[in-house]
Amino acid sequence: MKRKWRLSLVVASLFILAGCGNGEGSADNEENTTVQLGVIGADTDVWDDVQERLADDGIDLEYVEFTEYSQPNRALESGDIDLNSFQHQDFLDNYNEERGTDLVSIGNTVNAPLGIYSEQITDLNELEDGAEIAIPDDVTNGGRALKLLQTADLITIDEEVQNPTTSDIIENPQDLEITELEASQTARAMEDVDASVINSGMAVDSGLLPDEDAIYLEPVDDTSRPYVNIIAARKEDEDNEVYQQVVDAYQTERTAEVIEETSNGADIPAWEEFGRK
Known part of the structure; x- marks a missing residue:
């Protein structure tokens, strides 16, 4: 399938020059680690706040923007990105079953009602x-x-x-x-x-x-659990310390406030309702 996504900032050149996607990241300098996060669309308001806080910890979170739901898991599976955040658990389970892959959730984000x-x-x-x-x-x-x-x-x-x-x-x-x-x-x-x-x-x-x-x-009730949105990684990276820092930075009271502000209360911080992952 022809790739339709566009890479934000300088991600494209990072892929070519540094072979990204290994969790070690392509550092903008000797101290910072870069993590590529696959997202759908341009709405990154919540992640923007997380991004700023991660930068203080030496992690440069860069977005890789996709236009179709079929794309981010393939990019994660192939190692072109490090993490993605666009899908709910049921979607990931179905993808793994169809493709024979072993992508995993490492953190809950929001419950976004249809x-x-x-x-x-x-x-x-x-x-x-x-x-x-x-x-x-x-x-x-x-x-x-x-x-x-x-x-x-x-x-x-x-x-x-x-x-x-x-x-x-x-x-x-x-x-x-x-x-x-x-x-x-x-x-x-x-x-x-x-x-x-x-x-x-x-x-x-x-x-x-x-x-x-x-x-x-x-x-939103007990039947919502399969539709909780998640941060996904490759199975071998499930316990990656840098990626766990990304989850920690997301699952905070500050992020819950931003979710409330940007969604006008429509989205619900899922880790508060359903746990970390």
Whole structure:
């Protein structure tokens, strides 16, 4: 697959000149260690604050920005980056199962509720029969979106399926048309569909505020555990001291405050609710 990501700052040249991704980092000077963190989109407000604090400890955290969910784990697997932070645990588990890889979570970050958004209606009760709803097309986020539609009493799905697909819809009383799109396209499709299920990060990147603009937001309860967002590393780097410092710098009261400020309360510090990892 042709790589579509762009590397922030001087990461591209670092890859070429220094063969990054080994956890030792490509130091900007003799004292600092560089860690490449794969992220989706340009919303790095929370990480920016962590980045500043890590710099005081001699760790230069550099972002590698990707545009599609299929990319960051491949880059991590191949050693092109050191860590990534874009996915929930269920997504990682499914990736490992499909690819035969052994990427692991080394720290919880946030719980980012999935939302239903619309430019056509302001309440789900306004959905007409045959309305079109866009959902992500990857296995885990698509299944999560269908579960959300069920929670909203729009459809009924087979409860025995962990990651349901549209073929697992048992009841669809309004004959809704479920359109599967690449996750990054669900926000862009809002003008063309009646409603769209959008991941929190994609929504924020599109200028949406989940707790204000979503017409229905995923409830947070015990069933949310598989959808807690994480920091991922290669199995052999699970106990890397530098990477553990990154987790420590993230899981702080200060970061929780920034999460609250930047998400307007929509995102929840997951380590407080579900533990370190």
